[in-house]
Amino acid sequence: MTDDLLLTFRSPPLPFFVESNRLTYKPGEEHPNRSNIGVFDLLFVHKGALSIAEEDCRWILEPGDVLILRPDRWHYSFQPCTEETTFDWVHFQTVGAWEETPANQPGTLRGDYYTYAIRVPKKMKLTYPEEAAQVLSQLHDAAQSSSHGAFWDRQQRFLHLLQMLDEGWRSDAAKAAVSVAERAAAYLKMNYRLPITNAMLSETLELHTNYITRCMSEVFGCTPQQYLLYYRLDQAKLLLIKTDWTIAKVAEDTGFRQTPHFSRLFAAHTGMPPLKFRKRFTAH
Structure with a gap:
């Protein structure tokens, strides 16, 4: 049509x-x-x-x-x-x-x-x-x-x-999966410092968790929790470059509850631990 x-x-x-x-x-x-x-x-x-x-x-x-x-x-x-x-x-x-x-x-x-x-x-x-x-x-x-x-x-x-x-x-969420996915992404980016569950996302969007997950997988190639993790790690990269905050403070500000857990995820995502990442991009 x-x-x-x-x-x-x-x-x-x-x-x-x-x-x-x-x-x-x-x-x-x-x-x-x-x-x-x-x-x-x-x-x-x-x-x-x-x-x-x-x-x-x-x-x-x-x-x-x-x-x-x-x-x-x-x-x-x-x-x-x-x-x-x-x-x-x-x-x-x-x-x-x-x-x-x-x-x-x-x-x-x-x-x-x-x-x-x-x-x-x-x-x-x-x-x-x-x-x-x-x-x-x-x-x-x-x-x-x-x-x-x-x-x-x-x-x-x-x-x-x-x-x-x-x-x-x-404004019409039923138009396409992309509309649902981008509404979910906007909520995750706005609240990434908070502990966000799939149930919270479902309640906010007034849609079933499975439907939201399917839409985000189609549009972004990842689940809501994966999207949230990637966004948090990207924000952490910016803070490591722009600030002299401790690794613990960077982890806390980007929604990670435990510093060791943050460091492991960061290293798996970037190929290097947070401190090495900072030194690589801030050394003169």
Whole structure:
């Protein structure tokens, strides 16, 4: 189903705004026929109906609908408008990695400890179209200005729009395993200093432990407890490099109850004990 496609952008770098405008088509007018335009084309319909296709996929966009067309495909209208139709278009691009996948599959791009995977549906109906319309109006105004401040204004408003689409998709936990996995990962990263059990994670997400584990295994290739361990060890590496804390204090601050246990796990993970790791990266 074309309505179940998901676009994923790994950030940083963040996708960036190029240009935008609001158009009104009268009955009989239609979207231009274009191919490989080199930018993503986001469409949002205010009123009427817009018939648009990408290669062999076709959609009729109605008020509140958002569609993102790829930069490397053929876009065209398969029939003229039958009524007055007003819509916004936004061109944007990214220099980072991106992919289009079925929403029920994890894909290859994932957020990790330091990066974020922006996930937006190829097509979706917005829950709060009025808010999106306001953001788009402000974006168009900023796009018309050539002042130095307008650059920051339009990029920030565009990222706000992307955030709305990303969070709108993630608000439904049943959408895909990746949504559940990333909610679990966010909780683990926020509370990694605390003793976290699978039962606590299950209660927080209001999902069965086995389901959470299956989702994290599919998306991150590890269980929740393994993910927690890897994250704690990564935080420990940073503290060993940035601070002169004792090994015991580093262990305690990263959620390990016993220093010997921490040292054994750290050595198994990095190939060297904590003190040797510190000396390797801090010696002059």
